[in-house]
Amino acid sequence: MSILNADLHCHSTVSDGTLEPEALAARAKANGVELWALTDHDEIGGQHRARAAAQAQGLRYLTGVEISVTFVEVTVHIVGLGFDPDHPVLVEGLRRTRGGRGERAQEMAEQLAKAGIAGAYEGALKYVGNPELISRTHFARFLVETGVCKDTNEVFRRFLTEGKPGYVPHRWAKLGDAVRWIREAGGVAVIAHPARYAHSPTQEYALFTEFKAHGGQAVEVVTGSHSAAEYVKYADMALEFGLAASRGSDFHSPDESHCDLGALPYLEGRLTPVWDLLADRIH
Known part of the structure; x- marks a missing residue:
């Protein structure tokens, strides 16, 4: 079902959010979210807490993470959903990514x-x-x-930001590595908020092509940093590349975030929702 208030992208104090996983679960439930995932940056240490909190709220839950990768010299984020949070390949890959x-x-x-x-x-x-x-x-x-x-x-x-006095680039994981870690742990890899990257149309096409070739299966279409026109653009790209569609606010903080948990428009009916690929992984 496309018509589901799923929020599959947000951050807690385990990475750079300001709320604890338990507070996020309560906020998601209060805001009408029906399926939730906590996707902290390069870290899955909050997953067991988030799942327990979601269950206490009567909220369906998918495990999540947002992995930083470098693609054509630009930092790109890949969300993983529905994986085993104790899988050794994923745990070790993320540990190395955090190291820098x-x-x-x-x-x-x-x-x-x-x-x-x-x-x-x-x-x-x-x-x-x-x-x-x-x-x-x-x-x-x-x-x-x-x-x-x-x-x-x-x-x-x-x-x-680049060219300013406090900016220092970081070499992240490779795109193929991040997708492989997620897949080996039983999850689905998702390109996060594609409109945010400083890619030319050719580079963006290359990102989607390479992502798909590595086994990536979905893209965030409706997200807090996309405009209404971008919802349509990335819905079209999801269909062109045979990718499922995801939806997530990218919520970090009540004081800083443009979009609250659960406040996004629904996915279009023509799209395959990513949660259809993960029905057996929802807790």
């Missing part, structure tokens, strides 16, 4: 210090639920708290 974040964070702090902002690493750490997953979002919250910027959007514009 601490080093990158130290370099970001050094660059910000040169721009006159001292103590950024220690400041960012205050916002980190999991020090292995320190990210640009945590630095952004520190820069807002200290009054350097008025909100996190301004921080990213001024400091944390």
Whole structure:
């Protein structure tokens, strides 16, 4: 059924969200979500908590993760859904992916210090639920708290995007590796929010082609960062590439996110919902 209020993309304090998994489950249920997944960045440490919380709320649940990969020098995110969260291949792959974040964070702090902002690493750490997953979002919250910027959007514009003083690139997993980890753990791989990447049309086509060749099976069509026109564009691309469609808010925080859990439009009836591929994995 396409007509389902599924929210299969959001983040908790286990990565860079501000709510605990239990609070997210309660919020999802209160907002009318019927099928939920927690998809923390490169980390599945919150999965057992999220599933237990969802069951306590009477909310159907799919395991989830959002894996960072590098594709044609651009960071792309691949969501995994419906996998075994204890599968050793996935657990080890994610551990290696997280490994570079601490080093990158130290370099970001050094660059910000040169721009006159001292103590950024220690400041960012205050916002980190999991020090292995320190990210640009945590630095952004520190820069807002200290009054350097008025909100996190301004921080990213001024400091944390390519060419700005606090930006440090990170080499992530390869696309094929991330899809393989998800598949070997019994899950379905999904291209997250494709409109967000700085790809030319040719590069985007190459991403979809390579993703499909590696065994990827779905794409986020309706997501918090897509416009109405982009819903239509990526619905068409899902059909062109024979991919199922996913739906998720990418919710991080009540104060920062543009889209709340469960607030998106429904998938179009012409699409195959990703949850149809995962019916036996829903808890």
